[in-house]
Amino acid sequence: MITINGQSANLDALLRGTNSAGVETETLSRLSRSFTQYDYDSMEELRFELVLRREIVAAANALLRGGLQFETFRNSYCNPAYWSRTQDGGFVVNRNARASDAIADMFKNGRAYGTECATAMQIVYYGALLKVLGRDAFDREFAGAYLMNWHRIERALRETGLMRPTSDPLPGDRRYFMNPDVNTETPEWQGENVIDMGDGSYYGHGIGRRRDADIIADLNKNRRLGSHTSAYLMPSAGRPNFKRLAQLAN
């Protein structure tokens, strides 16, 4: 159920105000069907979330097309024209580079970068925010952006690192497939970070855009020898703090 400024919102009216089919419509439908109450201070705030979710899904598709490579943190690499690799395998924007250019380069020039799935999720979120906020606001907020996994994360994206139980997975959510009995030889297969694409598929870095059963099958191939404990999709999601991010857009 959706409320705007304390008033229950009508789905049909909201759908009429939505330009595109796909992600925005799907998000609205899921929010309105939910037993959970989703409160928005204004129509603009709701619109911002819908647009950002749409751009997150678009950014995941763009990153997939851009050719970003999979590599473990120990062997990660980046384009030195925009980024410096840190000792823990993360990337930090060069002092003389604009954060917006550095993020855009990851989408255009993906083969110059190799990293793990958690970093790819952050790149997706940054890519979407760049599209929604525009270059100037993005550079103001994310100058010196640092990319690694959920251990070290920019304040503005902090909530994407925190998995909360949810019964309403939404397009653009970060989800996690857990592989509890992973083979010691392949710790990178301990799980897979993915973006919920809203149509029953998930984007995961290194595995592409796939259905849940396919991702689970891939993870299961990397279990301990003889293990019968299957990988599974966790019933939780990491979500950006849309309310706070909406303020950046103003």
Next chain:
Amino acid sequence: MGYFDRVWRTHGMGILKREFAAVVSRDRARAARQLNGEDATFPVLFILMPELDRFGFYKELSPRNISALRITTKKTTGDEKLERYLRYLEETETEQSQRDTLRWIIETGIDWDGPSAGRDEYDTVIDYAVALLVGDHGDNSQLAKIAELIFRRNRSGLFIHDLVWGFFRSVDADALSVVAKYIVSTNRDDVELACQMLGLDVPETMEAQEKTFTRYTDYLSENKSYLYLTGEGFQASSAPRHLTHDPEAKYLRREISPRDRAPLAPLSEIELKALTRFREAKDDVRELLIRHSGKVKTRGDDAWHNWINSDIARQVLAAQEDEGENI
């Protein structure tokens, strides 16, 4: 301390390599005795890897060194031909001997940070040895040393995630106790990492650190028998709860396997019935029942059995009366 270790520690890596070459040229058997000795360390073997290759010095190595070299080769050069050859030489390796080798690597190698050029490779080997020893062999004897390394690397901004992952494969409450000690560290990086690893808010003052530490150790002693591995790590979350307690097990006061969350002994009919009702109850009622279950248990087994055997409504009533009396 072995001869080559003394040379390394006194004169550095370059002299060690030269001295090894000189001893091998004069007396291969002596070089083998020194390198295979009980008091030899893993860093020396690691440093001498190129020399071992240069002199074809493999057949002279002890089973421990061959096994250590194979593990190292797998994670460094990836030389499959050498790995196959070493596997051939170590054909007598048993589970116990591999475990002893892994322990040796960690015991003698964990305090060194690796060569300045090639530290990453050395760290990779240590991380792998930890994952094998703790995760595959279930050997938790080195947890305190492994924790020391995690926090040391973190202070230098180095990569720790594989090591943290290997550490928590111990599925042992002792791993949590070891980490909890860093909550009261005077180093902020230590405090922040300890709290992240335990899923706690970071305290701002030393007084708050001590309170957090006390609360957490109390939590551990109260829930030790009901902890299980969640599988969460830094790959999944900013605040992973690597281990957490099972409320159902706590309600039934039944110890569970930390690896698969299953009760160590089968549940009785009565317990199964109680559990079904417990699952249907609201969160606050469940909390009340868990608290009361613990209290009744301290009054003795008979009292607890009487309570758990009663209908859930009576259980709740007894718990409410008890809490009311205490208010």
